[in-house]
Amino acid sequence: MRPGTIHTRSLRKSYQGMRAVCGISLNVEAGEMFGFLGPNGAGKSTTISMLCTLLRPSGGRALVAGIDVRDDPKEVRRRIGLVFQEPTVDTDLTVREYLAFHATLYGLGKHDARRRVAEAADLVGLTGLGDSLVRTLSDSMRRLLEIARGLLHEPGVLFLDEPTVGLNPQARAEIWEHLRELRHRRAITVFLTTHYLEEAEYCDHIAMVDRGRVVADDSPAALKRLIGTDRIHLRTGDDQAAAATLSDYLGLASAWGPDGLYVQVTDAATAIPWVCTVLRVPVHSIEVRRPSLDEVFLRYTGRTLDGAARSGVSP
């Protein structure tokens, strides 16, 4: 029995002929903080719904905590906690009533329920707010309350679908602080989806997904190492001539798009003086980009993550 693992092979889901998820294979080890990263509409929520037994896969297999989601959805549900993307808290109940309600649904007796409710509230820093009405809590506290709800039955895997979407940066930081604290105190696998790159950096393992497919799957550090080099973004008076010059004099390959030239170099700091020396066309701006997850995504999909809509980069 491996309580916190998730394995999928060629997991697929179609809605009326539209393919939302087209063959996703993932291996998440127990205790990992796993980030599922991709633009809106990439198939993240659909995948999470299948893993949580809310949607039936059209094909492929998925094992959550060692159990097939199709064979025994009830057993899977008992071992996972799930927090939805849309806020679902009951604003007319108090924090304690809300948590006790869910503890009962998970079959905890009165005594156990009381203890777990206190523990879960403590884990997310809501101790002392037991008698407050949920509607009086801030957005980030409500999110934390939902996370506490997901932890009540001590699941092996906690699924968080876009846990910080719609929150301000301060609230997001607060959520992350508590998530890291949680991993410190509990042996739990966290499977989260996000389209914020800086959040993916906090994960042990990420998979980038685009149009229903996984395009990259490794630790953030390893993925960045793959890109390996710095990138110089140049805006010049004549990009084509500049590209030819760079290739002739410095042996640098460059790619050009509507917003300028991109050149891969090992060390931007030493390369820039050379570039400026050889170029005979006016240079409007030079910008250095260090390896980032955004660059990784760009490399695999030809688009940046936050501006996935701003596609068609190459002419």
Added chain:
Amino acid sequence: MTVSACLTTSSRLLHRLLWEARAAHVVWRRELLHSVRNPARLLIALAQPVVYLLVLGTGFAAMLPIHGGYLTYLFPGVLMMAVQTPAIAIGASIAVDREAGFLRETLVAPVHRVSLLAGRCAGGSTVATFQGVLVLGLAGPAHIPYAPKLMIELVAEMALLAFAMTAFVTLLAVVIAPAPTFHAILGFTLTPMTFLSGALFPMGGLPGWLTALMVANPLTYVVDLLRRTIAPYLVPQEPTAGHSPILMELTVTAAVGLLSLLLAALRLARPR
């Protein structure tokens, strides 16, 4: 060996049943807490039947010469409305809850859908019955005696009706998928159904097609049931129209409620 195996199986079953019962109980309790914390909603739901009784009651009394007085005639219909409004509101809220709310999170809990829906319908019926009881307080002005036996009978019937209505509306809400479509259909059908139930005026002498609609209208039987429960207690005994017996109407109501509950649970259990 087999005896002990049998015992463990039955104790496991008992444990499971207790778990489900407790789940239904907390869902019921949640529904009550919601009502208690939103007293405005309760008042609005109460306002409608009272307005009907006062405004229609006095306005139509002069126009419709009804044996025994119009207020008395109107009262069963007003009781039905008192129960109907909250029952429909709670049944219908499942349409919204399913897409973005409590139901979504409970659907991942390892409890049977029947328990969740049963708790919810029980909550809806409790709230609705409570409202019915408040309106029942107006029996006096409608010239209906506060006979204890009559009151108990009416409360019991209202509880049953509230349950059947909540369950039936829940079923409709679960089957008619997008919430706005469901609310549109509800708004469109509810008023004519109330008018064609005999709640506001006697249905005799209508054209054939309207009579057909009236016979097909479940609310007709609800009003009839309440009216015939009250009739024997009235001072000038009202002649009771002799169709289906009260017991049968009660059985059909209970069956409709239970069947709706089961079908709704089945529909919810099917993963999309």
